[in-house]
Amino acid sequence: MPRVLRRARALMSSRAARTAALGVLVLPLAACATTIGATPAEDAANPDCAPVMLALPDVLAGDLDKAKTNAQATAAWGEPGAAVTLRCGVTPPGPSPDCQRVESPAGAVDWIVEAGKDGTWRFTTYGREPAVEVVVPPSVTESHSTSFIGDLAQAVSNVPPTAQCT
Incomplete structure (x- = not known):
């Protein structure tokens, strides 16, 4: 696989990981809303x-x-x-x-x-x-x-x- 594609995949997976982590943080905060x-x-x-x-x-x-x-x-x-x-x-x-x-x-x-x-x-x-x-x-x-x-x-x-x- 070309190096550019590997790097793009790595960025996408880390972006997906950040998005998932943000979702994990936001859900508990939303649950605290009165x-x-x-x-x-x-x-x-x-x-x-x-x-x-x-x-x-x-x-x-x-x-x-x-x-x-x-x-x-x-x-x-x-x-x-x-x-x-x-x-x-x-x-x-x-x-x-x-x-x-x-x-x-x-x-x-x-x-x-x-x-x-x-x-x-x-x-x-x-x-x-x-x-x-x-x-x-x-x-x-x-x-x-x-x-x-x-x-x-x-x-x-x-x-x-x-x-x-x-």
């Missing part, structure tokens, strides 16, 4: 959820980074046990005295706002189908205002409103 457990909504497979999910911000409240989730049409920001979670495809709520319009530069979104006895806040879009639910645990509200709900308006507005708060 995944937040979430339960998909009843209508999570609704195709109207896709544009919402694609338009979600990478950061909420200035310092809550988007994390991986393990369920369709869900998103989370923060750390496991202390994360804001979002689910698209929840059952649209009916009229409620807890309906509030939240204005933002991206537009207005009507939300049903509920405060749990344990300090958890639940925001569910009103007048949009599929509806989007955002849950904010007390561990987040200890250091953040819930005003970041307005940062979700651009994404949520991908589902057009059919009703408004009265």
Whole structure:
């Protein structure tokens, strides 16, 4: 075999070895990525959820980074046990005295706002189908205002409103 071909084969095999070694290093790092457990909504497979999910911000409240989730049409920001979670495809709520319009530069979104006895806040879009639910645990509200709900308006507005708060 000519010397040039032997050298080319040797380079290819060492390049293949480097690529394989890199793969061995990358796989464990990927396995360490934090995944937040979430339960998909009843209508999570609704195709109207896709544009919402694609338009979600990478950061909420200035310092809550988007994390991986393990369920369709869900998103989370923060750390496991202390994360804001979002689910698209929840059952649209009916009229409620807890309906509030939240204005933002991206537009207005009507939300049903509920405060749990344990300090958890639940925001569910009103007048949009599929509806989007955002849950904010007390561990987040200890250091953040819930005003970041307005940062979700651009994404949520991908589902057009059919009703408004009265």
